Amino acid sequence: MIDVLIAFALVSATAVVTVAVMRRNLRRLTDATLDILRDHKRRVPIASATGGMRDLGQWINSLAEDVERSRDALLHERTLLASVADGLTQGVIALDDERRITMLNDAARKMLGVQSSLVGEPLLDFVRAPELRELIERDIDASAELQLPNGPRTLVRAARTFGRAGCVLLLEDVTTMRRLETVRRDFVANVSHELRTPVAVIRANAETLMAGAKDDPIVGPKLIDGLHRNAERLARILADLLDLSRLDAGQYRLEVATVPVKGVTEQSLTAVETQAQKRNVTVAVDIPDALSVRADPKALDQILVNLIDNGVKYTHPDGHVWVEARASGDAVRIEVRDDGPGIADKHRERVFERFYRADPSRSREAGGTGLGLSIVKHLVESMGGEVGVEPNAPRGSIFWLRLPRAVTTVTA
Ligand code: ADP
Numbered sequence: 001m002i003d004v005l006i007a008f009a010l011v012s013a014t015a016v017v018t019v020a021v022m023r024r025n026l027r028r029l030t031d032a033t034l035d036i037l038r039d040h041k042r043r044v045p046i047a048s049a050t051g052g053m054r055d056l057g058q059w060i061n062s063l064a065e066d067v068e069r070s071r072d073a074l075l076h077e078r079t080l081l082a083s084v085a086d087g088l089t090q091g092v093i094a095l096d097d098e099r100r101i102t103m104l105n106d107a108a109r110k111m112l113g114v115q116s117s118l119v120g121e122p123l124l125d126f127v128r129a130p131e132l133r134e135l136i137e138r139d140i141d142a143s144a145e146l147q148l149p150n151g152p153r154t155l156v157r158a159a160r161t162f163g164r165a166g167c168v169l170l171l172e173d174v175t176t177m178r179r180l181e182t183v184r185r186d187f188v189a190n191v192s193h194e195l196r197t198p199v200a201v202i203r204a205n206a207e208t209l210m211a212g213a214k215d216d217p218i219v220g221p222k223l224i225d226g227l228h229r230n231a232e233r234l235a236r237i238l239a240d241l242l243d244l245s246r247l248d249a250g251q252y253r254l255e256v257a258t259v260p261v262k263g264v265t266e267q268s269l270t271a272v273e274t275q276a277q278k279r280n281v282t283v284a285v286d287i288p289d290a291l292s293v294r295a296d297p298k299a300l301d302q303i304l305v306n307l308i309d310n311g312v313k314y315t316h317p318d319g320h321v322w323v324e325a326r327a328s329g330d331a332v333r334i335e336v337r338d339d340g341p342g343i344a345d346k347h348r349e350r351v352f353e354r355f356y357r358a359d360p361s362r363s364r365e366a367g368g369t370g371l372g373l374s375i376v377k378h379l380v381e382s383m384g385g386e387v388g389v390e391p392n393a394p395r396g397s398i399f400w401l402r403l404p405r406a407v408t409t410v411t412a
Contacts, residue, residue: 025053029060036064040071091154091171094161099123099136102166111171113150132156136167145174153178190355194237194369198230205230233367240371243302244354247378254296254382258406261325261332262287264297268304272312279319281312287325292406293332299379300403306372307336307399313366315340315396331385331402339396348389352377376401 032044043064046057082105085092091108093101101118109115112127124133131146135158143157152173159168205223213219246252265285276283293300304323311321315338325334343351347358355370357363363370380387385403392398 025049029053029056032057033060036060040064040068089173091169093123093169093171095123095136095166095169097165108169108171111148111151111154111173113148136169187354190370191237191241194355195234197364198233198237201230202227202234233369236367237369237371240369240375243375244371244378247375247382252299252379252382254299254379256294256296256383258292259295259297259300260289261291261293261300261334262289264300265304265323265325268301268308271305272309275309276312276321279312279315279317281315281317281319281321283308283312283321283323285323287323287334288327291325291327291332293334293403294406295383295385295403296379299383303376303379303401304334304336306376307401310372310399311336311338311340311397313368314338314362327405328402330405332405334401334403336399337392337396339392342391342395342397343389348391351389352387 029044032042035042036044043061044057046054046061049057082103085103085105086107088105089107091111092103092105093108094103096102100120100122102120104112104118109118112118114126118126124136128149129146131144135142135144135156138158139160141157141159143155145153145155148154148171152175155172155174157170157172159170161167205226209220209223209227213223243252262285265287269283269285272283275281308321308323315321320339322337323335324337325332341359343358347356350356351358352373354374356374357368357370360370377387380401380403383403385401387399387401390398390400
């Protein structure tokens with residue numbers, strides 16, 4: 001009996017010790033697991049562990065490694081997503097189910113005119129646009145164009161996210177697109193308007209000639225002259241339109257070279273000689289022989305013909321046009337001055353616009369297309385130059401341009 005009691009006591013003592021050891025090991029394991037939660041780089045120490053505790057420790061460690069790998073992958077994806085989003089020109093805003101911002105990229109921040117992160121803030125507190133509220137609150141993917149307060153005209157597309165709780169907004173600045181649409185509409189309307197008159201004259205003259213006027217010795221030649229003048233006018237408009245469209249499309253090939261200003265000017269003068277003689281306008285040139293610019297010679301000729309022709313066309317009969325050029329730092333300033341009626345302040349800054357005329361009837365009567373100066377501006381700027389207009393004293397206008405000066409080496 002005593003033997004049985006002793007054996008029982010021994011078993012009980014062993015069991016108590018084993019439970020105590022297991023409890024201590026389990027506590028250590030729990031502490032080590034909590035350490036991993038606090039610092040994901042830590043691991044359960046298993047060097048001195050044995051048996052089941054070692055297996056459990058290893059299993060917890062491999063779980064911790066899996067979690068760390070997933071966490072790194074998630075972090076990488078998030079960084080990638082943020083840099084892709086920040087590289088977009090479109091604004092991106094992600095909202096949660098309470099319309100709070102969970103993500104917004106740089107472009108969206110710029111469009112909303114905010115510098116801070118805004119993450120966690122309700123979007124509609126910052127952007128008070130009823131169209132935006134309506135868009136966000138609709139339960140389907142939709143889009144709307146709206147004016148952001150203090151921001152651009154914007155096309156907003158809302159896409160529901162998975163589970164339809166939140167949504168992602170894509171914002172596109174459409175200010176330039178809408179402006180270009182208006183410019184294109186105006187341009188088409190202007191072109192039609194410009195073409196209508198010469199086409200109508202050509203048709204009317206041709207019909208009158210066919211109806212018998214061709215045999216009339218007085219009316220016949222007049223009508224034929226009208227046909228010719230208006231056909232010429234159409235050809236001029238079409239040539240200018242073609243130049244502009246080639247310039248717009250970047251198909252007007254400019255071959256920049258060192259060009260002597262005086263040489264090109266003399267060549268340009270031959271194109272306006274007849275007109276100048278007809279109006280008895282004197283064109284005086286004062287340009288140093290050695291002055292050269294970096295320009296495309298054909299483009300520079302076209303620019304000078306346009307400006308000198310305008311001077312001759314708009315100054316009074318018996319008037320004067322002066323063409324001068326001087327070096328000014330790294331540039332050359334070329335001026336075409338006239339002593340004509342000048343251009344009123346309100347028109348001056350607009351004369352480089354397509355089809356803009358300060359004096360429409362005078363321009364048409366002189367055979368102008370209203371496109372010359374816009375071509376001049378395009379060409380000068382394509383060659384890295386500047387162009388402008390100032391009033392001349394005591395009367396008339398000064399059209400000036402600056403082009404990069406060509407440095408010519410003088411050999412002894
Ligand atoms: P246009 O073919 O009508 O001459 P441009 O584009 O060359 O077209 O010029 C635009 C307008 O600027 C002209 O219609 C004219 O009203 C004005 N303009 C241009 N040059 C002169 C000038 N030297 N003197 C007065 N007005 C000018």
